[in-house]
Amino acid sequence: VPAWWAPYAWLGGASNASDVLVEVKGDRIAAVTAGVHHPPAGAIRLGGVMVPGLANTHSHAFHRALRGRTHEQAGSFWSWRGLMYDVADRLDPESYLRLARAAYGEMVVAGFTAVGEFHYLHHGRAGVPYEDPNAMGHALAEAARQAGIRLTLLDACYLRGGLGAPLEGPQLRFGDGNATAWADRVGSLSPGAGVRVGAAIHSVRAVGPDDMAVVAKFAGGSGWPLHAHVSEQRREHDECLAVLGATPLEVMDSADAVGPDFTAVHATHFTAGDTNRLAAAGGFCCACPTTERDLGDGIGPFAALQDAGVRLTVGSDSQAVVDGFEEARAIELDNRLAAEQRGILPGASLLEAATRHGMAALGWDAGRLAPGLLADFVSVRLDTVRTAGADPRLASAVVFAASAADVDTVVVGGRTVVEGGRHVLVPDVAGELAASIGALLP
Numbered sequence: 001v002p003a004w005w006a007p008y009a010w011l012g013g014a015s016n017a018s019d020v021l022v023e024v025k026g027d028r029i030a031a032v033t034a035g036v037h038h039p040p041a042g043a044i045r046l047g048g049v050m051v052p053g054l055a056n057t058h059s060h061a062f063h064r065a066l067r068g069r070t071h072e073q074a075g076s077f078w079s080w081r082g083l084m085y086d087v088a089d090r091l092d093p094e095s096y097l098r099l100a101r102a103a104y105g106e107m108v109v110a111g112f113t114a115v116g117e118f119h120y121l122h123h124g125r126a127g128v129p130y131e132d133p134n135a136m137g138h139a140l141a142e143a144a145r146q147a148g149i150r151l152t153l154l155d156a157c158y159l160r161g162g163l164g165a166p167l168e169g170p171q172l173r174f175g176d177g178n179a180t181a182w183a184d185r186v187g188s189l190s191p192g193a194g195v196r197v198g199a200a201i202h203s204v205r206a207v208g209p210d211d212m213a214v215v216a217k218f219a220g221g222s223g224w225p226l227h228a229h230v231s232e233q234r235r236e237h238d239e240c241l242a243v244l245g246a247t248p249l250e251v252m253d254s255a256d257a258v259g260p261d262f263t264a265v266h267a268t269h270f271t272a273g274d275t276n277r278l279a280a281a282g283g284f285c286c287a288c289p290t291t292e293r294d295l296g297d298g299i300g301p302f303a304a305l306q307d308a309g310v311r312l313t314v315g316s317d318s319q320a321v322v323d324g325f326e327e328a329r330a331i332e333l334d335n336r337l338a339a340e341q342r343g344i345l346p347g348a349s350l351l352e353a354a355t356r357h358g359m360a361a362l363g364w365d366a367g368r369l370a371p372g373l374l375a376d377f378v379s380v381r382l383d384t385v386r387t388a389g390a391d392p393r394l395a396s397a398v399v400f401a402a403s404a405a406d407v408d409t410v411v412v413g414g415r416t417v418v419e420g421g422r423h424v425l426v427p428d429v430a431g432e433l434a435a436s437i438g439a440l441l442p
C-alpha cells in the first residue's frame with residue numbers, strides 16, 4: 001500500500017496532528033493515522049505540514065496572460081476588461097491548450113489539486129462555432145489532464161453584452177444565441193477522465209431571467225454544480241436594481257438558480273438580505289480577494305456570510321495571484337481592514353474554505369485527509385525563509401505564514417505530480433508561461 005508520512009498534518013480544527021501516516025489504495029485514502037513515530041519502510045517521508053489538496057473554485061485560465069501588464073493605467077474593472085478582451089480575441093484551441101496547460105501547471109505547483117474553470121470563450125472569431133462546438137472546452141480539459149489537475153469545467157452561458165445590450169466585438173465568441181442552444185452544446189461535451197462538467201450563468205448582465213431559468217433547470221437535471229458571478233461590481237449591482245427591481249442574487253433565486261449546488265462568485269456588494277438568502281438556500285460563496293483587490297471591486301461581507309452559514313471557498317479568478325494561502329488569509333485580512341479588528345475568521349475556517357468547501361463546490365469527493373476521500377494532498381515546508389519559526393502545531397501557521405512557493409509535494413489521486421517544488425509532468429512551467437503568453441502578446 002503506498003503511504004506518505006509527515007511530522008504534522010491538518011486533519012481539521014485549530015491544531016495540527018503530529019506524526020501522521022496516510023495510506024492510499026487506488027486513487028483514494030485508505031487510512032489516516034496520527035502518532036506514528038516510526039513510519040513503516042517504504043513510506044514516503046514528507047517534511048513540514050501535510051494539508052488536503054487545495055481547490056481553486058474560480059478560474060479564467062486565459063487571464064493569466066494579463067499578469068503584470070495592466071498596471072500602467074488608471075481606470076476600473078471596465079477598462080481592465082477591454083485589455084482582457086484583446087487576449088480573448090487572439091486565442092484558438094491550440095494556443096489556448098498551450099496557455100492553459102502552463103496556467104494549470106502554475107496552480108499545481110502552488111498546491112491546487114482541482115480547478116473550477118469558469119469558461120465562456122466558446123466560439124471562433126465573430127462567434128462562428130468551431131467544427132467541434134466544444135473545441136475550446138475540450139482544449140481546457142486536455143490542458144488539465146496534461147498538467148495533472150482535476151478540472152470542473154463550468155461552462156458558462158453568456159448571451160448579451162449588458163442589461164438590454166447585444167454582444168459585440170470579442171463578446172460574440174462567448175454567445176450561443178439562447179440558453180436552449182447553450183444546453184444543446186454543453187450536452188455534447190465529452191470531458192474524459194479527471195474532468196467533471198458543471199454549468200455557469202455568467203452574470204445578470206450576460207443572461208436574462210428566462211434564459212437563467214433554462215440553465216438552472218438543465219444544471220439541476222444533470223446534477224451539476226452551478227456557479228455565477230454575483231454583485232462583483234457596484235455598477236452591476238445598482239443597474240440590476242434599477243432595471244429589474246431586484247438584486248442580482250434575487251433575480252437568480254427567482255430563476256431557481258440558487259440552491260445547495262450554487263456558488264455565488266464574489267458577492268462583493270451583497271445586501272444583508274442577499275447573505276441570508278444564500279445561507280437559507282445552502283449555497284457557497286467563492287471569495288477571490290486578490291482579484292477583487294487588483295480590480296478595485298471592494299471587500300465582500302465574508303465574515304457575515306460565514307456567520308450566516310454560507311460555506312466560503314476561494315478562487316484565483318483573474319490569476320493576478322495564484323496562491324491558495326494568500327487567497328485564504330486575504331478573506332480575513334481584508335475584513336480586518338474593513339472592520340478595524342483582528343481575529344474575525346479563525347485560521348482553520350480559512351483552510352477549510354481553501355480545501356473542503358472548495359472541493360464540495362466543484363463536485364469532488366476530496367478536501368479532507370480522511371479515509372474514503374480522493375487521495376489529494378500537499379506538503380508545505382516549514383523550513384523556508386518565510387515559514388521557519390512558525391509553530392507547526394497551529395493550523396493558522398500554514399494559512400498566515402506560507403505561500404505557494406513553500407509547497408514541496410503535491411499528490412493528486414495517489415499520484416505524485418510535484419516533488420521538491422518541481423512539476424513532474426510540466427518540467428518548465430515558467431518557460432511555458434513565457435512562451436505561450438509571448439506568442440499572444442509579443
Ligand SMILES: [Zn+2]
Nearest residue numbers: 060118229317
Ligand atoms: Zn470571474
